[in-house]
Amino acid sequence: MRTTRSLLIAIAAFATTGCSDVPLMPTWDTEWSFPLVSRTTDQLFGTFTVTVHPGASIAVAFPADQIHLDERLQQIIGRQMTKASLVVTISKALAVGGSYTLAVSRDSAGLQAAPDSGIALRFSILQPSLSVTDSSDFSVAGLAMLQAVANANGSLWVQLRGTTTFNGPGTLTIAPTDSITVQLTLRATISTAN
DSSP states (O other), X not given: OHHHHHHHHHHHHIIIIIOTTSOSSOOOEEEEEEEEEEEEEOOEEEEOOEEEOTTEEEEEEOOOEEEEOOHHHHHHHTSOEEEEXXXXXXXXXXXXXXXXXXXXXXXXXXXXXXXXHSEEEEXXXXXXXXXXXXEEXXXXXXXXXXXXXXXXXXXXXXXXXXXXXXXXXXXXEEOTTOOEEEEEEEEEEEEOOO
């Protein structure tokens, strides 16, 4: 009996002090996905139907959106986040392509300097493709900005801008009912390690 008690005390002492490299509790990373915003824009040229000829291009800029981080999202992001990425999906009814930048910042003024204070996701859409999904990881500064916004009960600002092109063949008729939909999802990896 005395030997058993001494053995148990020795094992407990070894497990709590002498073996600090062996974790007592498991650690793991979990990935969370949060839909942020979905916006559909139609009437690209107002109420007019427009015919576009091959080689035409036009600069586009969606209005800036303010996304308030709800309490659930704040709690997740405010934890030990090891990685975050932004996933953008664009769906369109038109055979157009282009190059675009999706900027994310803590305020509307920062949208112009997003690579320094947030994230700038650059991507291209091939003309025949009616849907494209792309993603980009937040930089270290962007990750810190995201956590600071979450901890301050703040908002993120996002804006899509770029150049839309039509390369033919033939002409393209754009009606007021033709639309482009942009969906944003935040993907975050949270670690349970302390």
